[in-house]
Amino acid sequence: MAGLLYLPRLFVYHSENISKNDLSSTFKIMEYRLYRFIMNPAMMVVWLSGFILSYDNGFDLWLIIKFLLVFLMTIFHIFMKKCLNDFENDKSEYSSKFFRIINEIPTVLMIFIIILVVIKPWS
Numbered sequence: 001m002a003g004l005l006y007l008p009r010l011f012v013y014h015s016e017n018i019s020k021n022d023l024s025s026t027f028k029i030m031e032y033r034l035y036r037f038i039m040n041p042a043m044m045v046v047w048l049s050g051f052i053l054s055y056d057n058g059f060d061l062w063l064i065i066k067f068l069l070v071f072l073m074t075i076f077h078i079f080m081k082k083c084l085n086d087f088e089n090d091k092s093e094y095s096s097k098f099f100r101i102i103n104e105i106p107t108v109l110m111i112f113i114i115i116l117v118v119i120k121p122w123s
Helices: 002-016 021-057 061-088 096-102 105-119
Strands: none
16 A cells, blocks of 8 residues: 555656756656565465455455455556556656645555454454
8 A cells, every 4th residue: 555655656756857868867767676576476465365354254345345446456556557657758748736646546446455354244
């Protein structure tokens, strides 16, 4: 979650300083390392633990909804990779305001996922 919350914030700063080559190259390194070494392995662990959880507990409605929300979070993760590639090629099509707004998407999804895990409705 930290990566999904932090990467859009890095994109905000990167898009505001895209014309400054030194700063832009620093952001590229930070974004790449965050995505490659933290976010990708974390996503694999999330899906693996989710499948283990479903194997142990069966597929209750709350777990199916949680999988759907995690799937939406994975789509967001993939979209972040597209944005990362755009910044790598110095042709980002989104503004810093766009990244400020979409930075809230993982927060909202995380809140619903936590509620589902803690309350476990319909089980």
